Amino acid sequence: NAGVTQTPKFQVLKTGQSMTLQCAQDMNHEYMSWYRQDPGMGLRLIHYSVGAGITDQGEVPNGYNVSRSTTEDFPLRLLSAAPSQTSVYFCASSKYDRINYGYTFGSGTRLTVV
Amino acid sequence: DQQVKQNSPSLSVQEGRISILNCDYTNSMFDYFLWYKKYPAEGPTFLISISSIKDKNEDGRFTVFLNKSAKHLSLHIVPSQPGDSAVYFCAASPNFGNEKLTFGTGTRLTIIP
Numbered sequence: 001n002a003g004v005t006q007t008p009k010f011q012v013l014k015t016g017q018s019m020t021l022q023c024a025q026d027m028n029h030e031y032m033s034w035y036r037q038d039p040g041m042g043l044r045l046i047h048y049s050v051g052a053g054i055t056d057q058g059e060v061p062n063g064y065n066v067s068r069s070t071t072e073d074f075p076l077r078l079l080s081a082a083p084s085q086t087s088v089y090f091c092a093s094s095k096y097d098r099i100n101y102g103y104t105f106g107s108g109t110r111l112t113v114v
Numbered sequence: 115d116q117q118v119k120q121n122s123p124s125l126s127v128q129e130g131r132i133s134i135l136n137c138d139y140t141n142s143m144f145d146y147f148l149w150y151k152k153y154p155a156e157g158p159t160f161l162i163s164i165s166s167i168k169d170k171n172e173d174g175r176f177t178v179f180l181n182k183s184a185k186h187l188s189l190h191i192v193p194s195q196p197g198d199s200a201v202y203f204c205a206a207s208p209n210f211g212n213e214k215l216t217f218g219t220g221t222r223l224t225i226i227p
Contacts (some may be wrong), residue, residue: 004157035217042118042203042217043158058214090157099146099207102160103215 002026006091006106013081013113021076021109023091031094032074033058033103034066036087043090049074081113117141118206120218128226133191135221137204140185144206148215149178149189152201161202162189191223199225 007022025032033048035058045058049068063085065077074093078085088110092103119138127133137147145166150158164171164178164187171178177190191198201222205215 040219042219043205043215044217045214048214059216092157099148099163099165102148102150102163103158105157105159107155107157 004091004093004104004106006089006109008109009107011109011111013078013111015081015083015113017081019078019081021078021089021091021111023074023076023106024072025074025091025093025104026072027093027095027104028071029093029095029104030071031096031098031103032068033092033094034064034074034076035090035092036060037090037108038087046076046089078111083113085111086113087111115140116219117144118204118216118218120202120204120221122221123219124222124224126224126226127194129196130193133189133194133198133223133225135189135191135202135204135223137187137189137218138185139187139206141206141208141216142185143208144216145209146207147178147180147187148205148207149176150203150205150217151198152203152220158203194225196225196227199223 004025034046035043037043047066049055091106094103148163149161152158162173180187201220203220205217
């Protein structure tokens with residue numbers, strides 16, 4: 001099992017550019033989420049999905065879009081990159097019993113916006 | 115407003131001794147708590163969880179204690195091993211089906227051989 005796969009691992013963008021961070025999981029998990037990790041802030045939820053076709057906003061959704069057309073994929077789109085979006089982004093997936101089994105995280109995408 | 119707080123950014127413990135990582139929360143609606151471990155350049159890995167109906171949960175060397183009246187939980191690692199050196203995050207959720215985990219800022223644990 002590959003688990004949760006995130007691409008790319010590193011990315012540098014110029015202010016105003018757009019891009020898509022890819023996330024795929026092969027565990028048939030219903031739930032998928034995107035988090036960002038910033039120094040001194042812990043992980044903060046950006047968007048999440050409880051199944052194909054269903055998405056909702058997390059704590060810090062501004063500047064990001066998501067869609068969930070399949071169970072496996074949950075891409076995160078940056079519409080117009082800003083320096084404040086410089087961060088490490090983690091995608092996570094879980095089955096329904098995520099309290100007892102937790103989330104499976106990808107290895108992260110380190111994004112720098114200049 | 116940090117609803118989940120890990121006030122110790124770092125902790126060093128001798129190999130073989132007990133490591134105790136602490137976490138405090140302010141939101142009385144939180145009912146489920148999880149601990150994650152993170153190595154550099156990797157995603158967090160789930161360790162152990164506890165619900166508010168319990169005050170203790172064990173899994174091998176890891177035990178989580180919950181004091182709901184004090185809004186405090188702790189993770190005990192006994193005995194500590196060099197591979198336990200990592201950043202540990204606690205996280206909280208208001209209910210079983212809620213997707214919105216709130217994470218603390220993490221504690222970097224270093225095990226000294």
